[in-house]
Every structure is written in structure tokens, then in C-alpha cells.
Amino acid sequence: MHAALPQGEQEAGSVDSSASPPRDLRRIDIHPDHWYPLAWSHEVKRGRAHGVRFAGEPIVLVRPESGKVFALEDRCAHRQVPLHAGVVDGESIRCCYHGWTYDCTGRCTDIPYLGRERLPNGVRAYPCREEAGLIFVFTGDPSLAADAKFPDLVSATDKAYKTRRFGREVKCHYSFMHENLMDMNHQFLHRRQMGSMRARSLGRRRGEDWIEVDYTFAREAGKQPIGEALVFGQKRGTQPDTAHKDVMTVRTEYPYQTLKIRTKDDTMVMDLWIAYVPLDAEQRTNRTFGLLSIRRPKIPVLLDTAWPLLVWFTERIFKEDRWIVEREQEAHDRQGADHNHEVFPVIIDLRALLMERGVPSRAQAERGHDGHDGRRVLFIQPIQELPAS
Amino acid sequence: MHAALPQGEQEAGSVDSSASPPRDLRRIDIHPDHWYPLAWSHEVKRGRAHGVRFAGEPIVLVRPESGKVFALEDRCAHRQVPLHAGVVDGESIRCCYHGWTYDCTGRCTDIPYLGRERLPNGVRAYPCREEAGLIFVFTGDPSLAADAKFPDLVSATDKAYKTRRFGREVKCHYSFMHENLMDMNHQFLHRRQMGSMRARSLGRRRGEDWIEVDYTFAREAGKQPIGEALVFGQKRGTQPDTAHKDVMTVRTEYPYQTLKIRTKDDTMVMDLWIAYVPLDAEQRTNRTFGLLSIRRPKIPVLLDTAWPLLVWFTERIFKEDRWIVEREQEAHDRQGADHNHEVFPVIIDLRALLMERGVPSRAQAERGHDGHDGRRVLFIQPIQELPAS
Amino acid sequence: MHAALPQGEQEAGSVDSSASPPRDLRRIDIHPDHWYPLAWSHEVKRGRAHGVRFAGEPIVLVRPESGKVFALEDRCAHRQVPLHAGVVDGESIRCCYHGWTYDCTGRCTDIPYLGRERLPNGVRAYPCREEAGLIFVFTGDPSLAADAKFPDLVSATDKAYKTRRFGREVKCHYSFMHENLMDMNHQFLHRRQMGSMRARSLGRRRGEDWIEVDYTFAREAGKQPIGEALVFGQKRGTQPDTAHKDVMTVRTEYPYQTLKIRTKDDTMVMDLWIAYVPLDAEQRTNRTFGLLSIRRPKIPVLLDTAWPLLVWFTERIFKEDRWIVEREQEAHDRQGADHNHEVFPVIIDLRALLMERGVPSRAQAERGHDGHDGRRVLFIQPIQELPAS
Secondary structure, three states: OOOOOOHHHOOOOOOOOOOOOOOOHHHEEOOOOOEEEEEEHHHOOOOEEEEEEEOOEEEEEEEOOOOOOEEEEOOOOOOOOOHHHOEEEOOEEEOOOOOOEEOOOOOEEEOOOOOHHHOOOOOOEEOEEEEOOEEEEEOOOHHHOOOOOOOOOHHHHOOOEEEEEEOOEEOOOHHHHHHHHHOHHHHHHHHHHHOEEEEEEEEEEEOOOEEEEEEEEEEEEOOOOHHHHHHHOOOOOOOOOHHHOOEEEEEEEOOEEEEEEEOOOOOEEEEEEEEEEEOOOOOOOEEEEEEEEEEOOOOOHHHHHHHHHHHHHHHHHHHHHHHHHHHHHHHHHHHOOOOOOOOOHHHHHHHHHHHHHOEEOHHHHHOOOOOOOOOOOOOOOOOOOOOOO | OOOOOOHHHOOOOOOOOOOOOOOOHHHEEOOOOOEEEEEEHHHOOOOEEEEEEEOOEEEEEEEOOOOOOEEEEOOOOOOOOOHHHOEEEOOEEEOOOOOOEEOOOOOEEEOOOOOHHHOOOOOOEEOEEEEOOEEEEEOOOHHHOOOOOOOOOHHHHOOOEEEEEEOOEEOOOHHHHHHHHHOHHHHHHHHHHHOEEEEEEEEEEEOOOEEEEEEEEEEEEOOOOHHHHHHHOOOOOOOOOHHHOOEEEEEEEOOEEEEEEEOOOOOEEEEEEEEEEEOOOOOOOEEEEEEEEEEOOOOOHHHHHHHHHHHHHHHHHHHHHHHHHHHHHHHHHHHOOOOOOOOOHHHHHHHHHHHHHOEEOHHHHHOOOOOOOOOOOOOOOOOOOOOOO | OOOOOOHHHOOOOOOOOOOOOOOOHHHEEOOOOOEEEEEEHHHOOOOEEEEEEEOOEEEEEEEOOOOOOEEEEOOOOOOOOOHHHOEEEOOEEEOOOOOOEEOOOOEEEEOOOOOHHHOOOEOOEEOEEEEOOEEEEEOOOHHHOOOOOOOOOHHHHOOOEEEEEEOOEEOOOHHHHHHHHHOHHHHHHHHHHHOEEEEEEEEEEEOOOEEEEEEEEEEEEOOOOHHHHHHHOOOOOOOOOHHHOOEEEEEEEOOEEEEEEEOOOOOEEEEEEEEEEEOOOOOOOEEEEEEEEEEOOOOOHHHHHHHHHHHHHHHHHHHHHHHHHHHHHHHHHHHOOOOOOOOOHHHHHHHHHHHHHOEEOHHHHHOOOOOOOOOOOOOOOOOOOOOOO
């Protein structure tokens, strides 16, 4: 009667064709060789330092009076205390404890009680860029930063759109976030906000480092809420004819995610860009940074007027999503392995992508969670995708 | 000078004659093949689901509109989120996330976005019975449920008695609870409520799955409190002649415990039934469910009038007991082994019974607490029991 | 660019000439064979018991009506519950649970329900002394207590001084406390309270179980705060001529620490005695007991009047110190090894002393933190000390 066995113990054709057992997705770290947003611009004030965290690494963001933010390891080379508690001094940061001083390259340029000919090496510096109100840090091998892809944040700076910046800390592995947004069959979770909606998957596409899926939606009962109309486009009755509907495209382009809604004339009415940044070394928490851009209508003041309602509506939705993904993480922590029984091909593909692009968890391996606990996790044969109509 | 060595390191004849080292009682799990109360009836409302826990297993109790409660594993087969957050739909429960639906046998009967011919197996179902205001679940092998002994709760439904339902979560292993209630030499703990009382053990009896002991009590100083008179019978002065006293019998009939007080004419004036349900996988917390039945006097209104005092009195006693058993668990956690130095034969026998009827802890073994830490725990030779007079 | 490697991985002449890898100082337990203050006298009231803790060992301090405090293991030999919750009965302590009774030697003298000819051994007793408002316990081998050095607390009982007793629990290894107080180059931390001060080390001396260093201070900018004047002596302008300055001597005489300020005529104007008592078994927290004695001026009332200001000032300083050493402990916990990059010879010597006099951590070894994690921690070549002028 007990169906919640680890998937590998079930007889089924495996999507993953490799010989070795697939690893637990929740033990795959996000790949560090990307540009990650670590703070909002307004969080790092001029003449101040701000401490953040990426996958357990403490990083200090410093905005000297000149304004250009730089990023260093957030530990004084001397006694490892956080540099973010220090004092910005010209273009340098001075540790609060004994006053050791570092420039934007991490070099130690002064120890007040020591001759300058004997200074130690200093601390690690990270490549840093500020775009669209976000401070991005290249968290991996710095020699790869210059050639690394930087995310497209066009809508967030396009005046045709009004953009909401949002996000919170969420106590789960980043992969749950990707799965939650991409699987639109979870509308049942938002039934109080959205009424009875049915998503219909029109088909999926996949590239080397991305996957995307198109959806249309049909209302099964009730009226469209006003908040939803603002976010997902105008109210169009309950006609079943999908040809007249807006199309939502959800895309994971590693490591980011987007959700775009286009009308039948291919106008993009909504553009959401979102990133999930692991905070702790075990990557069981993430901080979410989202840019939600809504195309301004012909009478722009309408959008401004309705904005508080949109904020309220999206907060409610995000709160429900946050709650459920934290329950998923809790279940994983208790079960000690991924017991998910996924049947939706889009999510099965997404999981494979996240697995391929990430790296095995170092922190969890050090704690003995190496996945070799006798519970092997395999993919079961997926169901056929619903044909696009 | 240090006497608190593990008992096995002391030279003493061993009560346990087996060759292999006795295990630590606090690493013995309660046996799952019994009926355990997991909730009060009033906690599971019609048309609602309620999440509970047995030894780390999440269980959802569902009361559909028809009224008959059923019990399932509290994890959706899909993504392992708690079913108790779902929606009761007719005689089924629907998961809050993607709407997967389960009937009272745990079978998955609907996935809204998937054809019905491809449904997965579902989740585990548990045998479930509702009696005397409690919802009982058979937590072990379901094929044994029909023949398993069900507790005798006669007094709780007998109109000759008035019954108080009580209980709380207590942060200790269930075995400390059994020992606390059975060892009436701990009256010193309740000196503020009870005054100076001295228990006298009249003798013990033991069967295959039970042990019981009789006590009489003598007041050493002070007056009998009114609360105690209500619970333990009428005030009788301080005469030392035990022939005229009430007899208290404390019995562990695995896994339950009872405490009955009978007058010299063998009328049962008080009947307490109590169960301790482990909550976490390591069984270091338990939820207590107690039914305290007091025989109605000839003028029944007296009992109703005095009831609030009785509630207050028993809460005070229970609070003291809860405090001390939690300190015992704390000591065990810090010492990493059972350093108890038991001298009372009744409790030595009780410990042997609990050891025999339980099963070695799986959760603690997984965490490396397998008892083989070089500290062997043996029983020392018990003192002679006081002769019954 | 990453300079915060464990020190052993850097090429450098090693101060420690031994062949085996030096241990991590934060995994060195304080040596138990000393007299440690475990409570203030006023915390142990007549007729009461008070529970304290030394490196994970629970100890009960009992003050019977006669007034002379004694110290026992704070666990009843019977069921290991804390004796400090018991009742002081004449010159004995009676356990709150079943009333087992212990005298000042730890001997069990009564079990109310058991004949006296069969009493168990009892519990460990500790040598105990009360001096200068502190209750000292000898926490190690009791046979060494009589010959062990007892700290000199003369100023705290000398009427020429007014003494403040202070201290708090601090969440760090005791060694961080010693380093903090002895390295006066950390005045930058107290810049808000002290203004811009520069310490100058005049030289250090070392004996078998002690090390001390002399400092003078020069004000680099701003005025002397009144609080500082009270603690560190009279205001003397900003003249650079050190010949006219007071000399501060900081000394670690294992396991205690002192800080004395003497004027040029060798009058001791301030005498601080301080001890750091590990609380938990891993010794990652300590309780600080400090006696700060200020020499009374010729018009004594001035000191009394200014006392609240002195209390406020020292609390502010101590709060900053507490904050920074807790950050040091956090960094050590996260990095899993001592990554300190010490350059100040006084502190390098102090660390060697604390290492030699302590004992390897048992609790951390049991948890697998034995230092053999491939990160060897070595001392790098120290800088030359500033010549005394």
C-alpha cells in the first residue's frame, strides 16, 4: 500500500540513461561560475559596507564615496571577523577590530601598528557589476567572469514597462523554486486567489542550458479576480477556444528563470525575471530576487492606480508558493532522500537540466549525506505530454 | 567519590542474566503493533483533516462529511507535502498543491491533469478506530490490527464516573513516564501539593505483558488537601493502620498504564487510563493522553462543584511530573547513556518489561547512538521489597 | 588572491619547532586543575542551592544555614536529576524527586524508603572556597587542590580601592578572551568610546605559566572621554613623550588574566582581575568574572559620584569586546579550523602559552573534530616587536 518508495526502487524505464545511479537533485549545488544578484542597489549605501552570503561564503559589498561597488571576502585576513562591520575609508574598507585596511582588489594596504613593507596578502576579491537595481557578483572562477553570459534585464529598464522588485528568503533548495514556477499544474494551490483555473501545456523546447514550456489557461468556474487580470492580462470570459488566449512561457535559462506572457499579436504584457541565490553551504535556503515587469496600458495611470492591488496579489501568491516549497524541503530533510514521484514531462526534463548544470554538494558530502545511503533515486517513465491544441 | 558511573561498571549481581550487554532503555522504541490514541475526537472536525505524528511518521486523520475518520500517511505520493493541508472532498482528501486525490484506503483516485488510466499507487492507510473521545490508529503491521488487544476504557463511558480528559506534549522518552507513575516513592516531588505523604508498597505481580504494584499511603505530617481528597478518596486522618486504607494499584499493561484506587469494600473510586505516544523518530518526546475517571458520590453535584479544583490540582501535579521527567531526559542526553542507579524492585521489573516489549531504536542507531560506546548498562542487585503488612 | 588559507599551508619559518603539527588553539580545553570562580557569593543564598556549570559538568553550590558553601556534582546518583532543584535540609541537600539526601562530602546519607544499611555511594564533591565575593571550585583532581596556587585578589579587599564586580556569558572559547585583552592594538574597535588612541608595546616578559606585556598610549586625535579618564587615569593632553605616561601591564597568569595601570611613581591606579570559565563541554562559551579595582582619589567622594559613569563606560567597552570575540568564534565554527594570521609577537607567545597549559578538547574529539582534517595550523614567522622607547 505504501507508494512513496524512492523512485529507483520502482520498475520503470529510466529517463537518465547513465549507468551510475542518478544523484539526488537536492544535493546538487548551484554552479558558481555565473553572475548572481546578491543585493538590491539600495541596500548598499554610499560610504557603507553590506554583508551578504553566497552558498555559505561571506561576501562584503562596499560602496565607497566614488559610488562604484566592489566585493570582497567578508573576513579580515587577520582574525576572520566580518569586514562589513568595518569603516569605509576613501576607496578602502578598514576592519573594525585592529584597523587592517583593504582596497577594492582585496590587497591589504595598511596595518596601523605594522610597517608597510611586511603587509600580508589580503583577501579574495570578486568581480562585481551593478545593473537594473541589482548588485551582481561572479561567485566562481574570476578568470571566467569576463566571458560569462550576463542576464538580459531589458524590460526592467524599458519605460514601456513598470517593474516591481520583490523577493524574500525561502528555506528550501533552489531547485524546488524552479520546479514550482515551471509546473503550472499547481494552480490548485492558489485556488483562493485565482479561483478554479486549469493550465494546459502546449509543448516544451530544450537547449543546452535552457528549457521552456508554453501554457494557456482556462477558467473552470467563477470570475477572474482583478489582481490576476492585472498580472496575467485582460479578462476574456471563459471560452474554451485556446486560439484566442494569451500564451505564458516559463523558461529556465540556467541559473535564471523567466515567465513571459504574450498576447495573440505577440505583445509581451508581462515579463518576470527571477534568480534564486543559495545562502547556506548546504544550499537549503535561498534568497529570491525577482523583477516583475508589466507593460503599461495606453492610459498608464491605470496601472499606477492598480499597483497596490497587484503588489498585494503577487505577495499572496508568492506567500503560498513559499509555504509549499518549504514543506517540500522539510519532507526531503525528514526522508533523507528525494521521494518525489514526478509524472509531468516538463518537470522531469527540468530536473535533468538542473542536475547536469550544477555540481555535487560539497557541504552535504562533508556531513555524510553523499546519496549513497542505499536509497537510489531514479526517474520513472514519464507520461505522454498533452498534445498542443 | 564519583558514584554516578554507568551501572555496568559496578560490581553487583545482575538482575539481567543474559550474556549480551543489556541495552539502554532510552534507546528502545515503543512497539508499533498496538492501537495508539493519536488525537482527541474533537480535534478532527467534520469535513476537515488533521495532521498528527507517531514516532516521526506523519499521519493525517480525515473526517469526511459522513463522519467516520480514516488515517493515511500524511505525505502526498507526488511531492511529499502534507495532505493535512489539503481539502476534504466528499469521502476523499485532495492535496493542496496539484490536487492529487486519495480515498480512505490511500488509493490515488484522481490527478486533475492526467488520465485516470495512469494513476500511481497512492499512500499508506492505517487502521483507525474512534472510542471514548479518542481516535486510535494501529501504527504497525495492519494485518495484525484485527486481532490486537484494544484497551479497556469502560470507566470513561460509565455514567457512574465523571471523566477528565487531559494531556500534553512532554519532552522525554515514554519510559520515563511509566517509571514516574509507577514509583510512588516520588511523593516528595509533590510535597507542596500533597504535604508529607509516605507510600508503602504492598507487593507486585507480573504477567507476560504487564506488571502491577499495590500501595497504601500514610500522612506523615499536616492535613490532607481538599484536592487530594477528591482524587485519592476521602480524608481518613493519619492512623497508621493500613487495614483501613484505600489501595492504589498502578499497572503497566503494555503499552498503556492505569492507576486505580479501591476502597476496603473494593469500590473503585478512581480509574486513570493513560497512554504515552512518541512523536519524533528518536522517541525523545511523547504526547500524553489521559482519561481520569472519578466515581460520582451519592450527591453527584458535589463532584461537579469541586471539579475545577480537581482540574487545578491534577494540572499542578502533572506539571511537576512533566518537569522532572524532562530533566531526566536532559541528563540522559548529556550523559549519552543511562546512568540510573535504580534500587526499587518494582521499577527494575518495569524497566525489564518495557525493554522486552519494545524494539531497539532505529533512528538512534542511524545516528550512531547504538549503545556500543563502551558504557555498558547493567542492573545492579535490587534491594529487598518491603514486606506487605 | 585568497590569503585566508590555514596558516600551515603558507611557507614560513615556524615559531613552533615541534615535529608534530600544532593543534588548533580553539580545540584546547582549559586545564581543570585550578581554582575557578563559578558564582558570585550573592547568588548562593543561605538555605539555598544554586546550579552552575564548568565545561559541561553540572555542579551544585549549597549554602546551608551555617553559611559555609559546599560543591557537589549536580546530579542525583539515583535518576541524575539536578540536585539544585532540591531542598537544603540542615547541612545536607535533599533531591527534589525521591528525597535522596547528600552531605557536604557527597555521601548519600538517607533514602526515605530504604534502610540505611544499604545506601549507595553518593556523588562527587569538589573542593570549594569563598573569597572576595566569589565562590571558587577546584574542578580537577581534588588531591591537588590544597597545593594549587590561589589567585591574588588583594585589591578587591583593600579599602584603598573601590571594586566593581562584573561579567557576562560570552559565546566564545576562553582563548579569544585572553587574546582580546592582551592585544591593545584593538583600540580601533573602541573608537566610539575612546576616540583615536594608539597603543605602543614596550616589551614583553614570559615565565613558565605566565606572560605579560607593557603598553603606553598616545592620543592621536580628539579629547579624552571622561569615562576613560576614570578608568585609565587622569587626562594628560596629547604629548607624545612616553616618559610621562602611565604604563599598562596586561598579564596572563594561567588561567587568570590581570590588567594593571601604574603611574610614573609606580602607584597602581587600576587593577583588573578576570577569569573566563568555560560553560559547555566543547568550551565554546564562557562566563566571565571580573573584579575591577580603582584606586580611591584623595577626595574619595569624587569616585563614588563618578561611579555610574564608570559602570556605563566599562559596560560599553565590554559589550564591544563581547561582540567581536563572538564573531571570531563564529568564523572558527564556519571555517572548521583556526585561520588566524597573527602578526603580533605578544599574541603569538600568548597562544603558545595557552596551548601548553591546556589539554586537548575531549568533547570536540568525540564529535570528530580532532584537528586532523587535513588543515594543519602552524604559526608563521612573527614580525619584530616594536622597540621599547
